[in-house]
Amino acid sequence: MVKTFEEACEFVLKHKVCTVFGSKDSPYVSLWDHTDLSAKKPAGGGWSPRVQAVWDWKTRIPQTFPDEIFYGKVPGGDAVLMEMNYLREVHYPKAYQPIEELPELSQQLYELIQMEPWYTGDLRREAMERFGCTKSRFDTALKKLQISLNIVRSLDPRIENDFWLPFREVYWDIFERYQESGD
Structure with a gap:
């Protein structure tokens, strides 16, 4: 234990x-x-x-x-x-999904995160205003981005809340390996 x-x-x-x-x-x-x-x-x-x-x-x-x-x-x-x-070796090749395969709201959130990192609360407010989504739809879209390995939480210990970055910026070596191999 x-x-x-x-x-x-x-x-x-x-x-x-x-x-x-x-x-x-x-x-x-x-x-x-x-x-x-x-x-x-x-x-x-x-x-x-x-x-x-x-x-x-x-x-x-x-x-x-x-x-x-x-x-x-x-x-x-x-x-x-x-x-x-x-x-x-195991999870990324099975779980990664290109952003184009995700629902439109997930793609829209990803575009915002690609331009600059976002805290969850700020991103939710922006998405609800800009895309007219509900909190529930936002939460689902953000979860899909995490599950598909398109975004990750910042590892900076000075940041206390969830702060989202593109997966490929944090784990370029993993992203690049599978993009080159076509897997």
Whole structure:
């Protein structure tokens, strides 16, 4: 069972892919389900020790070890932490979809992110105003961009909220490898 940041890193590397929070439909092991910290909320309110730890780890692990661990979403929409070689050799060739194959709203969001990185809230407001979409449609389109490996969250530890960048700018080596091979 996982209790520390170091153990959480080892857990991800051992399992290659794990969901951040539990998902009954996921084929992957869950970091949440294997974290041995209290899920009981403190008397004064706030997050339980387990929520605090797992929420921190999902961001801090890939920021601390960007060459070893990837944060993203998999088909079905689950947030995962993934060992980088698994991303490179197995997941990317199966999951990547060219932007042209995605729904129009996803393509429109991608165009905005390509021009400049965006925080989720700012991007949502811009998309709702510019494209007339609902919050739900926006969330679905953003999730599709993550699942298809067209965008990723910034790994800059100074950025606390989700800040979106094109996948190919962060992981050019992976993107280029499969574009050249035609896979």
